[in-house]
Amino acid sequence: MEEFKGKVAVVTGGGSGIGRALALALAREGARVIVADVDEAAMETVAREARGHGVEALAVRADVSDLGQVQALADQAWRAVGGVHVLCNNAGVAAWGGLERATHRDWQWVLGVNLWGVIHGVEAFVPRMIAGGQRGHIVNTASMAGLIASQGLGVYNTSKYAVVGLSETLAKDLKPYGIGVSVLCPMGVETRIRDSERSRPAALRNEPGAESPAVELIGRYLAPDTVAGMVLAAIRRGELYVITHDEGLEPLRRRFERMQRSILERGKA
Ligand SMILES: NC(=O)c1ccc[n+]([C@@H]2O[C@H](COP(=O)([O-])OP(=O)(O)OC[C@H]3O[C@@H](n4cnc5c(N)ncnc54)[C@H](O)[C@@H]3O)[C@@H](O)[C@H]2O)c1
Numbered sequence: 001m002e003e004f005k006g007k008v009a010v011v012t013g014g015g016s017g018i019g020r021a022l023a024l025a026l027a028r029e030g031a032r033v034i035v036a037d038v039d040e041a042a043m044e045t046v047a048r049e050a051r052g053h054g055v056e057a058l059a060v061r062a063d064v065s066d067l068g069q070v071q072a073l074a075d076q077a078w079r080a081v082g083g084v085h086v087l088c089n090n091a092g093v094a095a096w097g098g099l100e101r102a103t104h105r106d107w108q109w110v111l112g113v114n115l116w117g118v119i120h121g122v123e124a125f126v127p128r129m130i131a132g133g134q135r136g137h138i139v140n141t142a143s144m145a146g147l148i149a150s151q152g153l154g155v156y157n158t159s160k161y162a163v164v165g166l167s168e169t170l171a172k173d174l175k176p177y178g179i180g181v182s183v184l185c186p187m188g189v190e191t192r193i194r195d196s197e198r199s200r201p202a203a204l205r206n207e208p209g210a211e212s213p214a215v216e217l218i219g220r221y222l223a224p225d226t227v228a229g230m231v232l233a234a235i236r237r238g239e240l241y242v243i244t245h246d247e248g249l250e251p252l253r254r255r256f257e258r259m260q261r262s263i264l265e266r267g268k269a
Helices: 017-028 040-051 067-081 104-132 154-177 193-199 224-237 246-264
Strands: 008-012 032-037 057-061 086-089 136-141 179-185 241-243
Touching: 008 017, 008 067, 008 104, 017 032, 017 040, 017 086, 017 136, 017 224, 032 040, 032 067, 040 057, 057 067, 067 104, 086 104, 104 136, 104 154, 104 179, 136 154, 136 224, 154 179, 179 224, 224 241
Parallel strands: 008 032, 008 086, 032 057, 086 136, 136 179, 179 241
Antiparallel strands: none
């Protein structure tokens, strides 16, 4: 996809951080945007900012961990604007702490948003995008934590590795339909992710005292706008991976070399 003007884009988690930057970057390029989030005040503000770029913009409350709400989001998109060309499955949350201490609620919450949120996006939007017969693009926000494991990030790592795997397969599956797929894998980005607990539903909150401090990420923190610019460029070029940080190269190389050794040095003394 090369031209965003007049196209329709849906961005989940569009009320803050990377999602907000994606919605506004797409609006600047002339796309009509639908901003979905659980934070109603934030999503309304972003929709208003998008309208400031002279495009139609809608805010729709949708908790991505709930299939019915994501289906209702898709229904509303098709009703209001007649179709969707760019879907950004971006909503995500982080819980911190070693896997030996992770609570069942941590697993439910983080996988519910980060993994099931993407699955629900695929279930609700992809069949209709295919039926619409137009070219389109899906961007799934994973993380460098979907390619490299970090101590203290295990629940998050699990969700994001799954999003990378899903995206890699989705790219192959949707190629015959002219729908591209990109998977966004940033390291640090200046957003409110460290304050993810603000959106944890009451039913999935841990007992007081169970929280662990946020993990310090290595590398630079990029501005969300910089990341959004990289995503739009990747959509235009039809690139699967959007790896935003040069600092990612070394850990990725080390991971690959360990795998390579397992093959090349197998059985050697
Ligand atoms: N910031 C980073 O350093 C970083 C690095 C790698 C990947 N990511 C990923 O980027 C994505 C966006 O996060 P961000 O950094 O912009 O954080 P953020 O906290 O600034 O924004 C996340 C948005 O998602 C919304 N959200 C949370 N739960 C939701 C739900 N159930 N349904 C719908 N919306 C929900 C929040 O209300 C918020 O508006 C996430 O998937 C995150 O894992 C972030």
